[in-house]
Every structure is written in C-alpha cells, then in structure tokens.
Amino acid sequence: MASRNTELSKTYDPAPLEGKWYQWWLDHNLFDAKIDPEKKAFSIVLPPPNVTGALHMGHAYDHTFQDILARYKRARGYSVLWLPGTDHAGIATQNVVERRLAKEGMSRCDLGRDAFVRRTWEWKEEYRNRIVDQMKSLGDSCDWKRERFTMDEGLSQAVRTVFCRLYEKGLIYKGKYIVNWCPRCHTALSDIEVEHSEAMGHMYYVRYYFKDSDEYIMIATTRPETIIADVAVAVHPGDEAHAYAIGREVIVPMTGGRLVDGKMSGGRAVPVIADRMVDPAFGTGFVKITPAHDPNDFQVGRTHGLEPIQVIDEDGHMINMTEAAREMEGMPVAEARVKSVEIMQDEGVLEKIEELPHQVGHCYRCGTTVEPYLSEQWFVKVAPLAERGVAESKAGHMRWIPPQWDKTYYQWMDGVRDWCISRQLWWGHRIPAWTCGDCGHIVVAEHDPECCPKCGSKRLKQDEDVLDTWFSSALWPFSTMGWPEKTEELKYFYPTSVMVTGFDIIFFWVSRMIMMGLEFMDEVPFRDIFIHALVRDERGRKMSKSLGNGIDPIDMITLYGADALRFTVAALTVQGRDILLGPAKIENYKRFINKIWNASRFALMSLGDEDHEGQPNPQHMRLHDRWILERLRRLDDVVTQDIDGYFIGEAARELYEFMWGDFCDWYIELSKPALYGDEGPERQETTKRVLLCVFKDALRLLHPFIPFVTEELWHAFAFGEKPMELESWPDAAAYAVDQASVAEMDELQEFIRSIRNLRAEAGLPPSRNVQRIVLRGPDQAFEPVLEANLDLIKLSAKVDAVEVVAADAPKPRLALSSIVKAGQVFLPVGDLLDPKAEVERLQKELKQVEANLARSEKKLSSESFVAKAPEDVVETERQRADESKSRRVRILENIASLSEE
Numbered sequence: 001m002a003s004r005n006t007e008l009s010k011t012y013d014p015a016p017l018e019g020k021w022y023q024w025w026l027d028h029n030l031f032d033a034k035i036d037p038e039k040k041a042f043s044i045v046l047p048p049p050n051v052t053g054a055l056h057m058g059h060a061y062d063h064t065f066q067d068i069l070a071r072y073k074r075a076r077g078y079s080v081l082w083l084p085g086t087d088h089a090g091i092a093t094q095n096v097v098e099r100r101l102a103k104e105g106m107s108r109c110d111l112g113r114d115a116f117v118r119r120t121w122e123w124k125e126e127y128r129n130r131i132v133d134q135m136k137s138l139g140d141s142c143d144w145k146r147e148r149f150t151m152d153e154g155l156s157q158a159v160r161t162v163f164c165r166l167y168e169k170g171l172i173y174k175g176k177y178i179v180n181w182c183p184r185c186h187t188a189l190s191d192i193e194v195e196h197s198e199a200m201g202h203m204y205y206v207r208y209y210f211k212d213s214d215e216y217i218m219i220a221t222t223r224p225e226t227i228i229a230d231v232a233v234a235v236h237p238g239d240e241a242h243a244y245a246i247g248r249e250v251i252v253p254m255t256g257g258r259l260v261d262g263k264m265s266g267g268r269a270v271p272v273i274a275d276r277m278v279d280p281a282f283g284t285g286f287v288k289i290t291p292a293h294d295p296n297d298f299q300v301g302r303t304h305g306l307e308p309i310q311v312i313d314e315d316g317h318m319i320n321m322t323e324a325a326r327e328m329e330g331m332p333v334a335e336a337r338v339k340s341v342e343i344m345q346d347e348g349v350l351e352k353i354e355e356l357p358h359q360v361g362h363c364y365r366c367g368t369t370v371e372p373y374l375s376e377q378w379f380v381k382v383a384p385l386a387e388r389g390v391a392e393s394k395a396g397h398m399r400w401i402p403p404q405w406d407k408t409y410y411q412w413m414d415g416v417r418d419w420c421i422s423r424q425l426w427w428g429h430r431i432p433a434w435t436c437g438d439c440g441h442i443v444v445a446e447h448d449p450e451c452c453p454k455c456g457s458k459r460l461k462q463d464e465d466v467l468d469t470w471f472s473s474a475l476w477p478f479s480t481m482g483w484p485e486k487t488e489e490l491k492y493f494y495p496t497s498v499m500v501t502g503f504d505i506i507f508f509w510v511s512r513m514i515m516m517g518l519e520f521m522d523e524v525p526f527r528d529i530f531i532h533a534l535v536r537d538e539r540g541r542k543m544s545k546s547l548g549n550g551i552d553p554i555d556m557i558t559l560y561g562a563d564a565l566r567f568t569v570a571a572l573t574v575q576g577r578d579i580l581l582g583p584a585k586i587e588n589y590k591r592f593i594n595k596i597w598n599a600s601r602f603a604l605m606s607l608g609d610e611d612h613e614g615q616p617n618p619q620h621m622r623l624h625d626r627w628i629l630e631r632l633r634r635l636d637d638v639v640t641q642d643i644d645g646y647f648i649g650e651a652a653r654e655l656y657e658f659m660w661g662d663f664c665d666w667y668i669e670l671s672k673p674a675l676y677g678d679e680g681p682e683r684q685e686t687t688k689r690v691l692l693c694v695f696k697d698a699l700r701l702l703h704p705f706i707p708f709v710t711e712e713l714w715h716a717f718a719f720g721e722k723p724m725e726l727e728s729w730p731d732a733a734a735y736a737v738d739q740a741s742v743a744e745m746d747e748l749q750e751f752i753r754s755i756r757n758l759r760a761e762a763g764l765p766p767s768r769n770v771q772r773i774v775l776r777g778p779d780q781a782f783e784p785v786l787e788a789n790l791d792l793i794k795l796s797a798k799v800d801a802v803e804v805v806a807a808d809a810p811k812p813r814l815a816l817s818s819i820v821k822a823g824q825v826f827l828p829v830g831d832l833l834d835p836k837a838e839v840e841r842l843q844k845e846l847k848q849v850e851a852n853l854a855r856s857e858k859k860l861s862s863e864s865f866v867a868k869a870p871e872d873v874v875e876t877e878r879q880r881a882d883e884s885k886s887r888r889v890r891i892l893e894n895i896a897s898l899s900e901e
Helices: 014-027 057-075 092-102 113-138 154-170 224-231 241-243 295-304 323-328 334-345 383-394 405-413 469-473 488-493 504-522 553-560 562-571 583-607 623-644 648-676 681-702 706-715 739-761 782-788 791-795 835-860 861-867 873-900
Strands: 043-044 077-082 172-182 186-189 196-207 216-221 232-234 249-251 258-260 262-263 268-273 287-289 348-363 372-381 397-399 432-438 442-444 460-462 496-502 527-534 535-537 579-581 770-776 801-803 814-819 823-828
Touching: 014 553, 014 706, 014 801, 043 057, 057 077, 057 113, 057 323, 057 496, 057 527, 057 535, 057 553, 057 562, 057 623, 077 232, 077 488, 092 469, 092 739, 113 553, 113 562, 154 172, 154 469, 154 504, 172 295, 186 372, 186 442, 186 681, 196 224, 196 249, 196 334, 216 287, 216 460, 224 334, 224 814, 232 241, 232 295, 249 469, 323 334, 323 504, 334 348, 334 583, 334 791, 397 405, 405 504, 469 504, 496 504, 504 527, 527 814, 553 562, 553 583, 562 583, 562 648, 562 706, 583 648, 583 706, 623 681, 623 739, 623 770, 648 681, 648 791, 681 706, 739 782, 739 791, 739 823, 782 801, 791 801, 814 873, 835 861, 835 873, 861 873
Parallel strands: 043 077, 232 268, 397 527, 496 527, 535 579, 770 801
Antiparallel strands: 043 496, 172 186, 172 372, 196 216, 196 348, 232 287, 249 268, 258 262, 432 442, 432 460, 770 823, 814 823
16 A cells, blocks of 8 residues: 555645646556547547636536536546537637737728738737646546637538538529628627617608609608618508508608708609518508618518618618718718708708617627628528427437427527628638639539639639628538548547536527538437526626626636635536536635545544554444444435536535535544544544545545546545546445434534533533533433543533423523433533623624514515515525524524523
8 A cells, every 4th residue: 555645734725736647647648548348438529718818616516517517527437529629610710800900000901801811811820829728727537639610620521521512412502692790700600699778869750752742741760861871662452541552652851852832842762562571569560671781671672672772881881872961971870860861851841850769780790880782792591400409309309408498499490591601701611613704603622622613614703701600600510520521530439428418508509510410420419408697796797798797717816726726616506597606615615625634634644654544443433433334324325416417516516515514524523533532443433434435425526526636635545546537436325324323422412502602602611611500301312322432522512411391390590501313401500600791692693683683574575675686695694584584583492591580
C-alpha cells in the first residue's frame, strides 16, 4: 500500500491543485474516447461556444452540468465521448472584427474579402485558444484530440454535402421574399434572430380619397413613411360595412394628388381589393398593402399580382421618393417618418395621431431596428423536415427534461415558416452555388465546378452570400464524427446520449439538429434533451453588460477555485428554475470544500501510516458507526439515482448535507473518544475503518462535482494510484441495511440539539458544563439508546449528568424546557442565572420576535408580493414567519417557567 499523506497542508489552496491534476489527467489520456464493444457508449457534443470572446457564467453552468455527467459515466464503466468545439458565429464574429478594424481606422471594404477572412481566421485562433484555456480551467473533461470547429475542413465538406442534397430534393430554393433585414449588419435575419420589445409608438389615421371624388376611406398605420410604396388598399371580403369600396380606386398620399374644392385630383391611383388576410377589427378595417415592406402584404401582393415598390434601401434610408416627397430621399427611416407626417398634414389627408404601444424588432446581435426588406435569398423548406421531428418526439424516441419543454417544441414547429439561410456576410460558409455568366443557369455543387453543365461556359460566379451560422451548427451531432463518411465513431457514439442546453435556443438550434439528424442519419441526434434555465444575479435579473451585473467565471475561479464554482452552480440547480448567483454563494461553497479538506486532515492524522483497510467489525460498532454507514449506503443510492435522472442539484445538496451535517458535524465529533480516548484498541480500529469507508465512497460520489480537490484527497488517502474516474462507482449493496440505526440516531440527535438550544437560550458559554439535564417521561425505545450513549451525550452537550424521571414527575423548578420525541427536556437554571433578569431579557426578545412576525405576515398577506416576488424569496419569508411563531411559543413557555415562585 502507498503511504498516506499525513502532512496535508493546513490551508486548502485550489490554484496549484487544479493546474497539477488537470495536466495529470491529460498525461493519462483520461478524457480520450475509445470505441470499445465491451462497454456501453455515452456521448455528448458540447454546444460550441462562439469564438467572439470569453466564456460567461451561462457557459460555466452548462459545462459543469455536462462534465458531471461525463465523469459520472466514466466511473460507471461507460466509454465516454464528450466532444468539444467552437462555432464560427458568422454575424457576431464579423461584427467584432469590424469593430477592431475600425479602431485601426479601416473597414472590411478597405481590406477586401479575402484579406478580411484571413484576419477573421487570426481572430478565431486567438480566441479559440482563450476559450479552450477557460474550459480547461473549469475542469471540462473533453476529448481534446477530437476538438472541432464549425468551419474546419471536414465540417465544411459536410455543410456543402447537406446543402446540395437538400437542393436536389427541392428542400432548398432561391427566391425573392420579404426578410428581416439589419441595416447595420447588412444581412438578412431569420424570424427567431429578431428580438422584440415593446415601445411607445403612434397610430396614424390617413385619408385615402377616391379618385376625382370628395369621398374617402380611412386607413390606420404605424409606418406612414412607407405609404408611398402602397400598391393597393384591402378589406376583408366578409366586411359588409366596407364592401362598397371594393373595385374602386383611391389616391395614395404623397404621390402628387391635390385637394381642389374638397376633391382629390392627380396622384397615383391604386385599387381597393378584398382579401381574407385583413383583420376587420384592426384599425379602421381598411389596410394599406405595401408588398415590399411587410411580409403579410407581400403574400397579398403575390395573390393579387401586384408589383411591389421598394422605398427603403439596405442601409435603412429612403429611396425612390416621389416629387411630392422629395425631401425624404436619403433620409433614415425614423426621420422620414416625421417628415411624412408633415407632408400629409400639408396635403390635408392626415386625420389624427394616437399613441400606441407596439412591438419593435431588433437585430439579436447589434440591437438595430430591423426592417422588412424585399430581397433575393436562399431558403430551406422547413415543414417537411419538422413534421418527422415532432412525430419522433411524440413517439418517445426523444425525452425532454423537464418534460414540459416538449410542448414548447411542438408549438414552435406548428406552422413554422421557411428558414432564410443566406446571410450577406463575408465570414462563414460560402453558399455552394454558382451562376453562369452566359446562360444564367445556377449550378449547385459539393466541389467547385469548372464549367456550366448546361452551356459549357467557364464564366461562373459563386454566390456572394454565406450560410446562416445555425445551418452548420444543425449538423454538429454527426458532422463532428466524420459524416458524410460512414465512420466507426458514428456507428458507436451516434445518436448522442444527451443534449444539455438552454431553453432560449430550442428553436435556433435544437429543433434544427433534430431535423438534420433525422434527414441525414435517419435517427434522432440525441436520446435525451436536458433544458436548463438561466443564470441570473442574486436579485433575479438577467446578467448583462448594460446592467453591469455579469460575473466572470474566471474571476470566480481565481478567487474561490473551480471546484467551488462548479459545486455552487450544481447545488443551486432545480429543474425548471433559474439560478440566482452571486459571489457570496460561491464563497459559501468554498467553505464547504474547506470543511472537507479539514475533515480529511483530521482523518489522515488519526489514521497514520498503518493499514486500516477492510470492513469494520460489527461487534465493535456503536450506534453512530452503524448510523453513518447506513447514511452512506443511502447516499450511494440516492446520488446515483439523482444523476441518472438529471437531478444534479438534488444530488449536490444530498452530498452537502451528508458531508457537512452528518459526517463532519456529528460523526467526526462522536468518533473522537474512540480515536483518542479509552474505548480500547478494537473500538479505535473499528472507527478508523469506518472513517476510511466513508471517505472512500464520499470522495468518489463528490468527484464528478469537485474533481480537483477529490483527486488530491484520494491520493492523499492512498486509495489508489489510478485516476479516480477509473475506479468503480460506489455500490450501495456493499453495506447491510440498518434502518433502525437511523431512527435511533435521529432521536439521539434531537435530544442533544435540544440541550444545546436550551444552553444557548440560557446564555451559557460553550465551554461551561451544566450540572444536570432532566428528561421527563422518555419512551421505552429511547431508554436503552440513552443508556448506551450517555457518555456521548455528556461530551456533545457539555452535561455532567442526565436525570431520567417518570412522565408524571413534577417538573424542575426554574427550568427552561423543550419538547422532543424522547420526552420533555429541562435545563434547571436557578443556579446558572438570575431568573428575573432572564425574564426581562426574554420579554424584550419577545417584542422583537413579534415585530419580525408582524413584518413577515404583512408581506405574505400582500397578493402583489406573493405573485411577483421570486419563489425562493417568498419561501424564505414563509420560513421566517414559521420560525418567529415557534420562537414566540418557546419564549412564552420559558417566561412562564421562570416566573414560578
């Protein structure tokens, strides 16, 4: 046996341990995935962080969860693949590189496309290295030899293959449609990439006069600057009140029409049409049709053969203005809106303006207001792909955790629109489509074509656009394993076991991975989908740069260590609830790890170098020995079940309660007489073996959560020379079931705690012994427990004697008391304090307790507080109220007891 490290340092310092052990794991190829037919496979593909900067706390949470699963499964004997990588993040990365260029006084256009792309690859290398270092600092046990990047050679080939096959099946097409356009980023955005927020705007009521008439209809619009692009006015065919207008023509404002003697003459006339798209309840029932600048209007325009007029360019400026609106030419949209109102007021067609809250779309990357924009783009027909994903999920081939997220997925897939996949960027996967300069034929090919297959011309020009970042990310579960080749990795590790991600990208990413996995692998990409909530600050606010409330995980690792950060986010996890995180919580869990460290130092010094391996002798075990082993047996079982069920938070909290409460606070204290007292060599050896049993199992259970410190302690105890994850996972069946020990120990602990509480109420210093405690009316089952453990009660509660009296015996005079399961406990205080002074103190305390109770009850009686405050805040207030009520009862009892003559 290797010797134990009995000289473990007094202070737990995480920094040197973490660097040492991570390198040791790499040196031992611990994270390398191996195809082993004798083992079950467990695989996760890491949601690839964007190469735009640093990891944030959301990544720390996400990665910790996955790492716990990976380390746990290795210990359970699985062959584990946790495949890492990074995402090229097209629009986001291009934006940050452009900002860096701007600081140098350049633009991407100054560099040119090829030079700009080279510059972006340099950025990628720099920040990829930074991100990987951060992941290693956190303890991510990824197979770094399989690391991928969404634009590396293999994945780029997979992207081209998928594009071509979908195009061949008619599932990818090119067409002129209304898209969401970011004037700042100069690119199209999918619907899900537009973030909506409510803003106060205006509804403008405008008269559209019938041609050569003094009659008019009224339309209501929030976009008066686009009126010049109107090509029709529509009403619902069932709207009898407005049917009279159908088939007539009205004059579009700001197109040259003039009111002369109350009649409108001149200007551009457009028809009034009937279409079921119109909501008769909206506005006035008449709707302006502007196909170039509204997606619904675009569909109406196609139905009725209306030619669109475009008046906003790709920069968000006005174009193609009429003579009447020439001042608006070149204006930004917001300015043009104001000017259009002035022009219509001058024309006499503006009826009124009303304030109106409405939803405004913004680019999810730069925050610019998004414009509906008519342009030629590439699209994926989503509906045929989405249908199978929904069917597979409903058939139980994928499991959503928590289960309610499947409904969110189904809702998003119901009536899903075609996916705009082209982006007007330079950084990304160039669309593999070429247009022939001679015959106009479009060539879509996996490899660059040499000539046009239709006319033989070599004048081919590749499409300038790149693919949406999510297109390549959608292939991540199988492209990273070598697809389109039929690799051994795909056979063994696909489908992956679980996808761990946030709810905010179920549509962006999860749904698209499901589509592509089923289309190209004919299987779902993952068996389980664990959807975690957000990490928020301690006040429940989303962490953001604007609020300045973000927490840098690397700063927290520097201050408290990676293990403390990992255990914090794990312990705070509750399925379906956001995490409220702050440095104070991380510091608290560092104290927990410090507690484990100090307990290990105590045990190592107590054990020495002698061999104490083997099972403890049951004949020499006392109640607390049997109890801690039964608690350990239950812990082995419950932690295993919790991790298997993705109840990571519950598992962490069970470990915390066991190590801090059961083991450190109780067992270690109760073991000291056997280790250092006069209980004899058999008791000493038995206690040492129990200590070793507990540490051996507990360290293995803790290892997936806090791998660095547990690896250090594992080797300090000389439990083995291999990495911990190569040791077998604890088995609850190794211990005999001993339910009675838990019931007996619960009663004993309650009795000792009641004595400690009475001592505290009496204001006795911890070092001072009390002469006696009286236990009145103990149940028969507890008497032998009391008798067998009297020495431990005296030691733990600082009591010289415990007097047992019958249930009908008179209670001691001038005594504080409490009720426990074992009976009624009395602490006579006549010789310990001044009863009158104590009553006065208790009366003051009673006033404070009642004031606290009144505050809590006032809050809890407020419907607004209960409905709007975070759930944990409300629960904390309820606990305060309950504690205040219990304390009030105790104080009144003690006042009554001390007031007796």
